[in-house]
Amino acid sequence: MAAWGERLAGVRGVLLDISGVLYDGGEGGGAAIAGSVEAVARLKRSRLKVRFCTNESQKSRADLVGLLRRLGFDVSEGEVTAPAPAACLILKQRGLRPHLLVHDGVRSEFDQIDTSNPNCVVIADAGEGFSYQNMNKAFQVLMELENPVLFSLGKGRYYKETSGLMLDVGPYMKALEYACGIEAEVVGKPSPEFFKSALQEMGVEAHEAIMIGDDIVGDVGGAQRYGMRALQVRTGKFSSTMGPQEPPPPATSSLPRRWCLLSSLSCLPVPPPACPPGCLRRQPDLPCTSPASTPRCLRDQAEGRAGSAAAQLALP
Ligand SMILES: [Mg+2]
Numbered sequence: 001m002a003a004w005g006e007r008l009a010g011v012r013g014v015l016l017d018i019s020g021v022l023y024d025g026g027e028g029g030g031a032a033i034a035g036s037v038e039a040v041a042r043l044k045r046s047r048l049k050v051r052f053c054t055n056e057s058q059k060s061r062a063d064l065v066g067l068l069r070r071l072g073f074d075v076s077e078g079e080v081t082a083p084a085p086a087a088c089l090i091l092k093q094r095g096l097r098p099h100l101l102v103h104d105g106v107r108s109e110f111d112q113i114d115t116s117n118p119n120c121v122v123i124a125d126a127g128e129g130f131s132y133q134n135m136n137k138a139f140q141v142l143m144e145l146e147n148p149v150l151f152s153l154g155k156g157r158y159y160k161e162t163s164g165l166m167l168d169v170g171p172y173m174k175a176l177e178y179a180c181g182i183e184a185e186v187v188g189k190p191s192p193e194f195f196k197s198a199l200q201e202m203g204v205e206a207h208e209a210i211m212i213g214d215d216i217v218g219d220v221g222g223a224q225r226y227g228m229r230a231l232q233v234r235t236g237k238f239s240s241t242m243g244p245q246e247p248p249p250p251a252t253s254s255l256p257r258r259w260c261l262l263s264s265l266s267c268l269p270v271p272p273p274a275c276p277p278g279c280l281r282r283q284p285d286l287p288c289t290s291p292a293s294t295p296r297c298l299r300d301q302a303e304g305r306a307g308s309a310a311a312q313l314a315l316p
Contacts, residue, residue: 011229013049013204015195016040017213018056018064018080019159020236021265022073026162029067033235035266037072042270044074051202052080053195053211055154055188055218057124057169058103061085081198083153083188084109087122090187096149098122099141101134101172120149123176123184125156125169135172142180150176154188156218160237189215190222199228212265214238231260231268 019025022036043050052075056064061082068075084106091098091113099118100110103126110122121138142148156168173184188194199209206227213219214236223230232238262268 008210008229010208011048011210012208013051013199013202013210014043015051015053015081015198015202015209015211015223015228016043016265017189017211017215017219018052018054018068020214020238021212021233022052022068023071024160024162024236029070030162032071032073033264033266035264039265039268039270040073040075043268045273046270047273048271049202049204050079051198053189053198054080054082055156055168057083057106057153057188058127059105060109063105081194081201083194084124086194086197087151087153087187088113090151091120091122096120098151099138101126101129101138102153103127103129119145120151121176122151122153123169123173124153126172127166130167130172135175138176139179142176142182148180148182150180150182150184152184152186152188154218155184155186155190156215158237160214165237189213189218190225192222192226195223195226195228212262212268229260231262233262233264235264 102124152173155170211223220230
């Protein structure tokens with residue numbers, strides 16, 4: 001078992017998935033996953049840059065951040081990369097007018113988008129909105145277009161809420177692809193463009209970043225294909241489908257060959273914060289040994305050791 005310093009040498013930024021890593025959605029907004037509020041706070045105090053990278057498409061970014069803040073997380077709208085704002089940017093750049101098959105909770109994100117006389121379809125996790133009538137309307141819009149364009153906000157198969165597993169947008173996207181004989185453009189994880197924009201916002205290169213998520217395909221596989229490192233947590237959908245002691249699924253063409261597992265975000269070993277002014281430590285992965293180090297420095301090292309002891313990293 002490699003130490004944090006070896007396994008994650010050179011990591012400068014962390015992308016955190018939200019659903020299944022920070023919280024499980026559900027009745028009353030859902031519940032924070034044990035220890036995740038404190039883990040995010042520890043990460044933010046460290047020298048690592050932190051950004052949130054989600055495929056959430058039932059809520060606007062503002063509503064999602066409001067919910068997370070009520071659950072105790074220190075997060076702001078500007079720190080979240082989400083698919084609906086990214087889709088709006090693409091629609092504007094390409095002059096497209098969408099027919100929206102989306103949840104009412106995310107519709108406000110499209111307020112500035114012209115939806116008259118649609119020339120494409122945007123599908124998101126519409127929840128109860130995935131009726132036959134609504135799916136058929138999206139199908140009809142696509143079939144009437146000379147060049148049908150379908151955008152899917154993510155393509156997850158399912159996710160976990162406090163009441164159980166829920167179908168995500170992916171199965172409905174596949175149904176429209178099959179019916180229309182087209183391939184959707186995915187806006188969200190695992191799209192390389194989505195990771196690229198999140199990393200640009202964070203100011204970190206792919207090889208300097210790690211993605212932490214509960215989805216082996218969207219989070220881990222997507223991040224690795226973009227050149228990032230990745231950790232899969234055993235919370236969220238992982239804990240519902242595989243059990244905490246089960247090995248990871250066998251590798252297939254859509255899965256990464258190697259990845260790390262972590263019991264939960266709370267087990268993430270977090271490096272100490274940057275040294276205060278006056279400390280002579282120059283290499284961030286080395287312990288502070290300078291005689292000029294301050295008591296603050298020593299406390300930071302202690303925090304780093306505690307994190308390492310709690311780590312449960314393993315390679316399949
Ligand atoms: Mg997730």
